[in-house]
Amino acid sequence: GAGVxxxxxxxxxxxxxxxxxxxDPISGHTALYWYRQSLGQGPEFLIYFQGTGAADxxxxxxxxxxxxxxEGSVSTLKIQRxxxxxxxxxxxxxxxxxxxxxxxxxxxxxxxLTVL
Amino acid sequence: SQQGEEDPQALSIQEGENATMNCSYKTSIxxxxxxxxxxxxxxxxxILIRSNEREKHSGRLRVTLDxxxxxxxxxxxxxxxxxxxxxxxxTDGDSNSGYALNFGKGTSLLVTP
Numbered sequence: 001g002a003g004v005x006x007x008x009x010x011x012x013x014x015x016x017x018x019x020x021x022x023x024d025p026i027s028g029h030t031a032l033y034w035y036r037q038s039l040g041q042g043p044e045f046l047i048y049f050q051g052t053g054a055a056d057x058x059x060x061x062x063x064x065x066x067x068x069x070x071e072g073s074v075s076t077l078k079i080q081r082x083x084x085x086x087x088x089x090x091x092x093x094x095x096x097x098x099x100x101x102x103x104x105x106x107x108x109x110x111x112x113l114t115v116l
Numbered sequence: 117s118q119q120g121e122e123d124p125q126a127l128s129i130q131e132g133e134n135a136t137m138n139c140s141y142k143t144s145i146x147x148x149x150x151x152x153x154x155x156x157x158x159x160x161x162x163i164l165i166r167s168n169e170r171e172k173h174s175g176r177l178r179v180t181l182d183x184x185x186x187x188x189x190x191x192x193x194x195x196x197x198x199x200x201x202x203x204x205x206x207t208d209g210d211s212n213s214g215y216a217l218n219f220g221k222g223t224s225l226l227v228t229p
Contacts, residue, residue, distance in 0.1 A: 033216060042204050042219030043159070056216055091159065104149065105217060107159040
């Protein structure tokens with residue numbers, strides 16, 4: 001596709017519910033990243049995929065958060081037992097190879113998650 | 117944790133003036149990037165400067181990098197109202213993989229006509 005797309009654009013849920021957020025990266029990009037951005041802050045890294053595998057999940061805040069990328073393209077971020085503190089904009093990004101010296105990341109528009 | 121710290125937090129200038137934003141970081145890096153974010157277009161990549169580069173230009177943007185001081189600056193010349201946005205610096209090298217980006221809190225730029 002032309003760019004990174006994310007669905008839904010907005011998600012409102014109740015505390016304790018389960019949510020899934022989807023990311024479609026740019027076609028051919030092997031590296032995919034999830035970030036979370038709270039109001040007034042910069043994005044914070046959650047997890048990085050190279051192909052199908054999670055190469056770095058050190059940013060996931062706890063075991064309620066999980067992400068998959070089964071076929072090396074689309075990724076789903078899953079949040080169990082949501083809490084009000086999970087409310088944020090969840091951003092997905094992709095890059096061509098994820099090489100350290102060529103790491104321009106292209107971001108999607110984000111999913112705004114609100115936990116009531 | 118957020119490694120980059122932008123300065124100032126907010127900047128207000130008039131069209132035609134230059135805007136300078138600074139960024140400091142803490143650990144060694146492979147490269148440093150600047151991004152722009154506004155409500156209409158999300159987070160957009162502006163420019164990437166590698167750790168072995170000292171200065172880079174792209175259109176009205178000029179970025180400098182001083183690895184000895186662990187700092188970078190972004191200069192926007194001849195600013196326009198459309199430049200109104202938040203600007204973030206992002207560094208890598210501080211994660212397990214070295215590829216995840218660490219963003220600062222950003223500088224909010226307002227350009228008035």
